[in-house]
Amino acid sequence: MKYEEAVAYIASRWNDELVVTSAGTTSELWHAETGDTERVFYLEASMSLSSVFACGIAQGVSEKPVWVFSGDGAFCMNPGMLQVERQMNLPNLKHFMLSNRVYGSTSNVPLPGRNDNDYAAIARGFGIERVYSFGSMNELTATFDEAVMEPGHTFIHLEVEPMNYRGASPPMDGPEVKFRFGRYVERVTGRRVFSAPLDHD
């Protein structure tokens, strides 16, 4: 399955979910595909923290579905992220893990264990009940509704081809990403995100 086709298809099915993207390629492709600057937190270069970051969001705004992307480079740095996901078991969290067996954001340097890593088995090993593994667009499109649109914490492994893509990063500095996303959360949920005490003494 081609990386960009998988991302484009998922973007085409995007409704009102909050989205957290991961390092490099996913952020760049998602921004190129959607152009969105409010409902997406472009978490670049977190080195494996996108899914736990998304857990913090999903736990706090339990009425909103949250989609999070990671890559297998990040996953291999911190597979224990799934322990935290399982512990929290958030029904509104969907974790898309794009596996291309390389560090795609850093010149496609091969990943250790690239021939043998069985990510779906790892997820099941951590006790995650809803695990899907798609190796083709046909599989992804045929089962997307069951995997993604039904409630329940879900880990979705997408096996994609490495790509030589070097797109532009979303054109925002960190604080702008924070404020745009946070203001959107405030607007649609009624929660106060930016509520620092304003004592003047």
Added chain:
Amino acid sequence: MSSAERAGETGYSEEVAQEITNTCADAGISLVASLPDDWIAYTISKFEQDERFNHVPVNREESALGLCSGAFLAGTGSAALMGASGLMTLIYGITKINYTYEIPIFFMITHRGTFDDGAKFHVSNGLYLEDVMKSINMPYKIINSRDEIPMIGEAYHHSRKISRPTVAVLSKKLLQGKV
């Protein structure tokens, strides 16, 4: 034997642990991500048992950082509770996430490596912990006695005010209820 029972047998104070959790609740903290340290076993168990908190034991300190940072964007007050060694592993995450995006986060850590710490393997924390925090301009307050526990709440609110991390450093004698 539970970790809290073990903490009691090794001389740590359940009352201080309760005061810390009460202060956190009063400050608006409702999510606590933790990793263990003997000194805070009671504190962790208090958060675990207290219905005012959603306590999440995490697999590594970076996960606490990620979880609490995301929680901020949902309007959830949070604290990352860990040993000093845990904080020392977090420099990349703090600078990459919390400094780049200006996302506040509040840490509570143990003041390991002090003269009263009997663990030889914490010598590095005694030598470098405070210098490391200073080197990235991370505001911290050492909580040395029970009458300073309210400063935990102040440190939490300060992180929200400055959109940066802050740290409350819990001393051994405090956690033992000796001061």
